[in-house]
Amino acid sequence: MTDEQLxxxxxxxxxxxxxxxxxxKLLSAHALVVGAGGLGSPAALYLAAAGVGRLTLAxxxxxxxxxxxxxxxxxxxxxxxxxxxxxxxxxxxxxxxVTVTPLCERLSGSQLDALVGSADVVLDCxxxxxxxxxxxxxxxRHRKPLVSGAAIRFDGQVSVYDLRRDDSPCYHCLFPExxxxxxxxxxxxxxxxxxxxxxxAMQAAExxxxxxxxxxxxxxxxxxxxxxxxxxRTVRFKKDAGCSICGQxxx
Amino acid sequence: xxxxxxxxxxIPTPLRTYTAGADMVAVxxxxxxxxxxxxxxxxxxxxxxxxxxxxxLRPFVNVYLGSANIRSLEGLGTPLEMDDILAIxxxxxxxxxx
Numbered sequence: 315m316t317d318e319q320l321x322x323x324x325x326x327x328x329x330x331x332x333x334x335x336x337x338x339k340l341l342s343a344h345a346l347v348v349g350a351g352g353l354g355s356p357a358a359l360y361l362a363a364a365g366v367g368r369l370t371l372a373x374x375x376x377x378x379x380x381x382x383x384x385x386x387x388x389x390x391x392x393x394x395x396x397x398x399x400x401x402x403x404x405x406x407x408x409x410x411x412v413t414v415t416p417l418c419e420r421l422s423g424s425q426l427d428a429l430v431g432s433a434d435v436v437l438d439c440x441x442x443x444x445x446x447x448x449x450x451x452x453x454x455r456h457r458k459p460l461v462s463g464a465a466i467r468f469d470g471q472v473s474v475y476d477l478r479r480d481d482s483p484c485y486h487c488l489f490p491e492x493x494x495x496x497x498x499x500x501x502x503x504x505x506x507x508x509x510x511x512x513x514x515a516m517q518a519a520e521x522x523x524x525x526x527x528x529x530x531x532x533x534x535x536x537x538x539x540x541x542x543x544x545x546x547r548t549v550r551f552k553k554d555a556g557c558s559i560c561g562q563x564x565x
Numbered sequence: 566x567x568x569x570x571x572x573x574x575x576i577p578t579p580l581r582t583y584t585a586g587a588d589m590v591a592v593x594x595x596x597x598x599x600x601x602x603x604x605x606x607x608x609x610x611x612x613x614x615x616x617x618x619x620x621x622l623r624p625f626v627n628v629y630l631g632s633a634n635i636r637s638l639e640g641l642g643t644p645l646e647m648d649d650i651l652a653i654x655x656x657x658x659x660x661x662x663x
Contacts (some may be wrong), residue, residue, distance in 0.1 A: 351659070441659025443625070464657035467578040471657050489656035492624035505659075538654065542578060543588060549629050549654065552637065 315341070319411070323365050336526035337365060343525040344368040346429050348421055348449055349439030350397040351375070352510030353463045353517060355387035357437050360518035362405040362412045366525070369405065369412055370429060373397040374420035384507035422448055431456045435521045438462040439514065443491070450485035453477050454560045459531075460485070461520045463513040468506050470513040470539035474520050474532040477560070482533050487554040509541040569593040570645045574604050575652040576611075583611035597628060598641035600651060615653060625656040 315338065320327065323337045345366045347358045350373035358371055375397050377388040385397075392400040398416035405414045421429065422445070430436055430452035438449050438460060446462070453460040453475065460475040462485060476482045516537070523529045535548045555561055574590045576583075584590055590607060594600030598620075605612030615626050621641075622628060628635045629652045635643045645651075 349659075443656065443658045446658060464659065466657045466659065469578040469657060488627065490624040536654070538652075540578065540588065547652075549627075549632055549634070549652070551627075551634055 319365070322409075322411075326364065331528045332526055336528060339526050340365045340522060341367045343434045344370070344432060345435050345437060345521055345525070346370045346372070346433035347437045347439060348372050348426075348445065349441065350385075350387055350401040351381065351439065351441060352384045352465060352505060352507075353514040354401070354437070354439035355385045356511045356514030357439055357463070357517045357521070358387060358401055358405060359408065360515055361437075361521060362409045362414070364518070364522055365409065365412070366522070367412065368415070370415045370417060370433070371398050371401045371405070372417040372419065372421045372429070373401070374418065384505065384510045386511070420445065427452045427455065430458055433458060435524050436460045437517050437521055438485075439517065446485060447491045450475065451559055454484050459521075459524045461517045461524070463517040465505050465510045465513045467504055468509060468540060468542040470509050470537075470541065472513055472516045472520070472532060472537040472539075473535065474524070476524065476531060476533045479533070481553060483551055483553040484557060484560040486559040487557045488536065488551050490558075506541050509539065512539060512541070569595050569599065570647045570649060572600055572645050572647075572649040572651060574600060575650060577653055577655055579655060579657070580611055580614055580653065583608045583614070594645055596639075596641065596645055597630065597635050597643045597651065600645060601628075601641070614655075627654045628652070629654060 326332050326337050327334055343366050345361050347354050350371050377393050377395055377397055377400050379393050387401040387404045396418040398418045402414045402416045436453055436458055438446055440446055454477050457477050462473050464471045475484050520531055535550055538547045571593050576588055590604055592600050592603035594603050617623050
């Protein structure tokens with residue numbers, strides 16, 4: 315680590331659980347952040363500020379004026395530009411040491427598969443179930459840790475699927491894929507701006523812990539936030555032995 | 566004849582449009598199915614978001630009794646006791662329809 319890095323990351327290095335060894339793990343890590351919107355913005359900002367060495371930021375959308383209420387990677391002067399590119403600009407401004415690879419497309423198929431395979435940790439910051447399930451399948455296939463966040467209206471959810479472990483449930487164990495899965499999402503719109511910040515920041519926290527190998531992650535626990543009453547609860551869930559994605563016979 | 570258990574159902578914010586904003590709804594029921602049916606009677610429209618046309622739990626919705634997923638208990642037939650708290654926990658994706 316250079317003198318500048320020792321200074322920049324000194325407040326991490328001072329943490330007993332992290333120290334120089336943990337920070338070095340962050341510096342050599344590759345995080346894949348899928349989605350550069352409400353969740354991906356804070357998540358990517360914290361990962362970059364914290365010194366994750368390589369960040370791949372994928373999003374197929376362009377910055378819209380209505381995004382600026384919560385998507386803090388983006389600015390008024392970048393409305394109309396690709397979110398992934400806009401994100402790179404913001405992340406570079408905070409930490410030019412981080413190598414940011416912007417992908418201005420909605421990931422799917424072999425491209426998603428290859429990217430997940432090359433990542434140390436994957437953050438699902440997406441806005442649709444099809445991509446969520448595709449990311450989960452790729453993480454199961456490559457046995458990669460997945461940090462999943464979601465927010466709508468005043469409800470937030472965060473969990474970790476550490477698919478390096480045989481006993482970890484996957485996203486499909488908790489929410490099996492179904493053709494009607496869009497109903498609730500499309501029925502309502504709107505999201506409380508700071509809720510996306512809370513969820514995205516927690517995704518970054520869980521990703522950093524997984525990379526550094528510290529603490530206890532949210533494996534098998536779904537953290538639920540009701541920002542309207544500011545109640546935080548966790549519910550537990552288990553691996554589904556018969557899961558069509560991660561069940562024993564499918565591994 | 567014994568009275569049905571009085572229980573509370575915790576409503577997630579995406580479904581509070583059906584409950585006039587209420588985050589908890591008090592119902593009576595001997596089991597989860599009874600309680601959800603009572604919820605549907607009080608707040609028309611909400612049940613269709615939770616159960617499919619066959620009356621089964623939709624795959625992207627989980628119902629918890631305390632800290633246990635009813636799928637790991639006895640499903641909709643899971644018996645309820647007085648003052649139990651059920652929570653409806655739908656999968657959440659994001660805000661943008663495609």
